[in-house]
Amino acid sequence: MPSSAAASANYSFCSVLFLTLFIVCLFPGLFNYIITLPFSFLFASSSSPTPPSQPTHTPTMSWSQKQFTLPPKSRGSYLITDHVVQSLPEIKQYKAQCGGGGANPGATLQVGLLNLFVQHTSCALSLNENWDDDVRADMSDALDRIAPEAGPKGQDLYRHSAEGPDDMPAHIKSALIGASVTVPIKDGKLVSGPDRTLQLQPVRGKESGIWSSGR
Known part of the structure; x- marks a missing residue:
C-alpha cells in the first residue's frame, strides 16, 4: 500500500491542478497575460516606437x-x-x-x-x-x-x-x-x-x- 506521505502528495497535486484548471476556465485572459508576460519584457527593448499618426485633412463643405x-x-x-x-x-x-x-x-x-x-x-x-x-x-x-x-x-x-x-x-x-x-x-x-x-x-x-x- 502507498504510504500516507505519497497519498498526501498526490492529493495536493490533484488539488492544485484542479484549482489551476478552474481559474483558467473562469479567467482565460489572466492565464494568457501570465504566459506572455516574460516575453513582453524580452522584446520590449527591440521593438521600435510607433510613429505618431499624422492628422488627416478633412475637406470642408460650404453652403x-x-x-x-x-x-x-x-x-x-x-x-x-x-x-x-x-x-x-x-x-x-x-x-x-x-x-x-x-x-x-x-x-x-x-x-x-x-x-x-x-x-x-x-x-x-x-x-x-x-x-x-x-x-x-x-x-x-x-x-x-x-x-x-x-x-x-x-x-x-x-x-x-x-x-x-x-x-x-x-x-x-x-x-x-x-x-x-x-x-x-x-x-x-x-x-x-x-x-x-x-x-x-x-x-x-x-x-x-x-x-x-x-x-
Missing part, C-alpha cells in the same frame, strides 16, 4: 442660399442660364486651386452642385437643348396637347378652374416638368452638357421667383 427674381414672361420656354450665372457669382468660387512647382503638385479641384427651385405654382424648370429654337416651341406645343384647356368640343375637362380655364392645365404642366433642377459645378462653371441650358417654362405667363442653393 449658400439666395433668392432672386426672373423677369415676367408669357407662356413658353426661355433660356435662363446667363441670368442665373449673373445672379449667383458664388458659382465662380468653385475653381481649381493649385500649389506651386512641377505639374501642379497638391492641386485640389473644387466641385459643387447648384440646385434651383421655382416657387411659383404655374412655372417649371428644365435642362433642355438650346441649339435649335424649334425645341422650345415644340415643348410648349407638346405640353398644350398633354394638358389642354378644354376638350375637343370646348367642354370643361377639370374641376379646378378658380383662376380661369388655364389654371389646372398649368398645374399639370408644372408637375410633369418639375419645379427644380440640379446642375454640377466644375472650374467655376455650370456643367450642363453640350447644347443644353437651363430653361424656364412659365405655363401661365406670370412672374416667377427662384430659390437657389449651391454647394
Whole structure:
C-alpha cells in the first residue's frame, strides 16, 4: 500500500491542478497575460516606437442660399442660364486651386452642385437643348396637347378652374416638368452638357421667383 506521505502528495497535486484548471476556465485572459508576460519584457527593448499618426485633412463643405427674381414672361420656354450665372457669382468660387512647382503638385479641384427651385405654382424648370429654337416651341406645343384647356368640343375637362380655364392645365404642366433642377459645378462653371441650358417654362405667363442653393 502507498504510504500516507505519497497519498498526501498526490492529493495536493490533484488539488492544485484542479484549482489551476478552474481559474483558467473562469479567467482565460489572466492565464494568457501570465504566459506572455516574460516575453513582453524580452522584446520590449527591440521593438521600435510607433510613429505618431499624422492628422488627416478633412475637406470642408460650404453652403449658400439666395433668392432672386426672373423677369415676367408669357407662356413658353426661355433660356435662363446667363441670368442665373449673373445672379449667383458664388458659382465662380468653385475653381481649381493649385500649389506651386512641377505639374501642379497638391492641386485640389473644387466641385459643387447648384440646385434651383421655382416657387411659383404655374412655372417649371428644365435642362433642355438650346441649339435649335424649334425645341422650345415644340415643348410648349407638346405640353398644350398633354394638358389642354378644354376638350375637343370646348367642354370643361377639370374641376379646378378658380383662376380661369388655364389654371389646372398649368398645374399639370408644372408637375410633369418639375419645379427644380440640379446642375454640377466644375472650374467655376455650370456643367450642363453640350447644347443644353437651363430653361424656364412659365405655363401661365406670370412672374416667377427662384430659390437657389449651391454647394
